[in-house]
Amino acid sequence: MTASPETIDQICKLLEPFNSTGKVLSPDTEISADLNIDSVAVMDFVMEVEDHFDIEIPLNVVSETHSISDLAAVVDARVKKA
């Protein structure tokens, strides 16, 4: 499943406040591993994504998404479904 560039761009903007490493974000960036974001902060970030797109991303789904493009694909699928 391919994510749209617009969704990736918006997710990067939402993720930036959680990125204390200064690393440049890309679709392949692993949200937790590359940015040293702990599990609670990842859940907080996903809450921001949920509210931005007005969708629901259950924690069970969050645990299976690793990269920005993974998450963007989930967002696109759920926006379409909604």
Next chain:
Amino acid sequence: MIDLLDKHKPIAERHARMMAMGVNAVGLTNDKILSPTRAMINGRETILAGTNNYMGITFDPDCIKAGQVAMAEFGTGTTGSRIANGSYALHKELETELAKFLKRKHCIVFTTGYQANLGMMSGLAGPKDTIFLDADSHSSIYDGCTLSGAKLVRFRHNDATDLDKRLTRSEGEEGGRLVVVEGIYSMLGDRAPLADFVAVKKKHGFQLLADEAHSFGVLGPHGRGLADEAGVEDDIDFIVGTFSKSVGAIGGFGAGNHPLFETLRYAMRPYMFTASSSPASIATSLAAIKKLAVEPERRDRLRANSARLFAGFKGLGLDMGCDTVSPVIAVKCADEVSTIAMWNALLEAGVYVNIALPPGTPSKLCLLRCSVSAAHSFDDIDKIIALFGKVVASRAAA
């Protein structure tokens, strides 16, 4: 070969940094426990202000006697689970007594409070259901939710409007819905706005569970917890609690009025596949709960002590976890290094508090967390305030 423990190297490095600054803040050894509020630590008599021993009941002579008698009569352990050979008359008596105390029809006792949440979440919800849990929920709630296989939706801490929004988003989906909140949140000491959540329940229709781990025995005119204090007990479907705080033992419970509640005994793996509580622990819990019912003065002392510590910290200008008085009083600190340094300084000065660091805390907070006991004297409370003034407030001002 990939070494399985390699992934924990960052934890080892973080722990080593902590050890380089003093003693092990996340594994401190109490060499001797002198009373509910005193221990010998590193050769020094220390005021305990981080034990969750809210009622100060751990050395109550009647509770100790009850434990000794039970051990002599029933033995040291049950050697089996509740669904095999591990249900003793004592377990049933405790469940009956606790149901009476809680004014609930049914009560099930677990071996630990952690298992109570694992059992209740996984027994109530299944893969077709959805659990909505407060973002600041205790790890046992998160773990229980994961064990259930239910869809998990997290709502913003203590925000009934946010819950309303997320329930609306999931409208029309299959399965039942369980909402989980806590009476007092263990890190910051704030209470759930239960009346607001009950209003959302009336709008959407779901089953509501309150984890009263830190509020059972503590809040409410009868000591039944936050639901008792807020006057909304009839709207709370399920209560979870623990014996390891106000009851001064170890164990946990789930309670409710649902006609199928007893069926949970055969649907909760953390209840079915572990040994039941030891006779001594059950007997001390039973004795303590009987005392909580008839000794409201313990709650009065706890409230007075909590109010005194809260006012003292306010007077020092400390940044606290919340604006309401509860027995959990947390002080926010600037960063991990200074928090560890202050924790060590407090210990050296003779007071033990909890250190709480991310990711175990909400919003990446670094906390020095106090829990107040009914057994503290005003003199103890004043000493704790004075030491925080010397160690914490002075550093914040510097």
